Amino acid sequence: AKILLTGGSGFIAAHVLELLLKHGFAVVVTVRSEEKGQRILDSHPRTPKEKLSFVIVEDIAKEGAFDETVKSDPPFEYVVHTASPFHFNVQDPIKDLIDPAVKGTTGILKAIRAFAPTVKRIILTSSFAAIINPKNHPKVYSESVWNPVTLEDAMSPMETYRASKTLAERAAWEFLEQENPQFDLVTINPPLVFGPVVHHLNSMDAINTSNTRIKNMIQGESKSGLSLTGSYLWADVRDVALAHMIADIIREAYPEKKSILPPEDVADDLPVDVYGYDNKKSIEVLGLQYRTLKETVDDTAKSLLEIGPAS
Numbered sequence: 001a002k003i004l005l006t007g008g009s010g011f012i013a014a015h016v017l018e019l020l021l022k023h024g025f026a027v028v029v030t031v032r033s034e035e036k037g038q039r040i041l042d043s044h045p046r047t048p049k050e051k052l053s054f055v056i057v058e059d060i061a062k063e064g065a066f067d068e069t070v071k072s073d074p075p076f077e078y079v080v081h082t083a084s085p086f087h088f089n090v091q092d093p094i095k096d097l098i099d100p101a102v103k104g105t106t107g108i109l110k111a112i113r114a115f116a117p118t119v120k121r122i123i124l125t126s127s128f129a130a131i132i133n134p135k136n137h138p139k140v141y142s143e144s145v146w147n148p149v150t151l152e153d154a155m156s157p158m159e160t161y162r163a164s165k166t167l168a169e170r171a172a173w174e175f176l177e178q179e180n181p182q183f184d185l186v187t188i189n190p191p192l193v194f195g196p197v198v199h200h201l202n203s204m205d206a207i208n209t210s211n212t213r214i215k216n217m218i219q220g221e222s223k224s225g226l227s228l229t230g231s232y233l234w235a236d237v238r239d240v241a242l243a244h245m246i247a248d249i250i251r252e253a254y255p256e257k258k259s260i261l262p263p264e265d266v267a268d269d270l271p272v273d274v275y276g277y278d279n280k281k282s283i284e285v286l287g288l289q290y291r292t293l294k295e296t297v298d299d300t301a302k303s304l305l306e307i308g309p310a311s
């Protein structure tokens with residue numbers, strides 16, 4: 001099957017790409033520049049052209065940005081939409097974060113509806129940001145909880161990213177309800193994602209937002225203490241990438257994972273009195289077996305140390 005993977009240069013997308021190629025999918029990634037696309041091809045020297053190629057989508061917020069991209073021969077069956085800005089360096093909340101998140105999502109859905117009738121399923125990388133309700137934590141978080149954040153709240157810098165993810169996921173479900181398209185929608189809602197870096201980084205300073213905490217530690221920037229991350233929950237990027245794979249393929253490839261529970265120490269790592277979480281659905285439906293925090297942090301640190309010397 002052939003898959004369109006947006007935001008191919010990103011931290012999570014790079015892991016999704018590895019898994020898709022490993023399982024024999026033909027993948028077209030979208031990137032923002034020729035240089036970024038070429039780097040992805042260069043890091044897969046043995047992958048043939050028909051299995052991996054790239055197209056340039058410079059700005060997902062632009063009207064019609066995906067209209068040409070979704071037309072492909074042979075046609076796409078699945079689309080994984082990871083592209084969305086994740087940073088706190090916001091000058092203009094709407095232009096910098098809300099528009100690319102929301103219009104990027106509705107834009108790709110519209111383009112697929114109009115121009116790619118063979119697409120059966122869209123996997124959208126949403127976030128725990130679309131679930132968390134920081135002012136009023138429920139006892140247990142699961143996929144059924146929504147962050148009540150509004151567009152107005154998004155103007156406060158701490159809320160902009162969370163609002164961008166919430167409004168984007170809401171817009172996606174609304175699109176499905178109103179348009180009743182030929183495809184179905186799966187959203188993945190990971191909390192803070194740590195893990196080894198497999199995408200190209202010009203330097204350690206270009207590290208993705210969620211790994212910054214570990215980068216800061218190994219560079220000595222957290223010597224005097226740690227700042228709050230705003231989220232107590234985390235996941236390993238390799239588990240998150242696996243969640244993006246189509247469930248039938250996972251069941252086929254990892255039959256032993258279906259009924260296995262996560263190791264006990266995952267739950268023990270969390271301060272249970274803050275709020276609980278219920279990730280049963282990802283275990284039962286997707287067959288995920290979560291890595292331990294120790295393994296994730298060990299491997300992330302190792303990967304980052306390989307990129308550059310700690311200062």
Ligand code: NDP
Pocket residue numbers: 006007008009010011012013031032036057058059060061081082083084085086100125126127128129165189190191192193194208209210
């Ligand atoms: P990265 O910053 O590494 O990846 C983001 C990707 O989106 C990059 O490829 C980036 O391209 C692309 N992108 C951003 N804005 C635009 C735009 N306007 N036009 C085109 N492309 C754009 O972050 P992650 O891999 O962590 O994030 C990937 C997805 O996962 C996002 O949707 C994020 O919200 C979600 N997520 C991440 C979590 C985490 O802890 N890491 C947790 C939960 C969800 P470029 O690099 O060229 O700018």
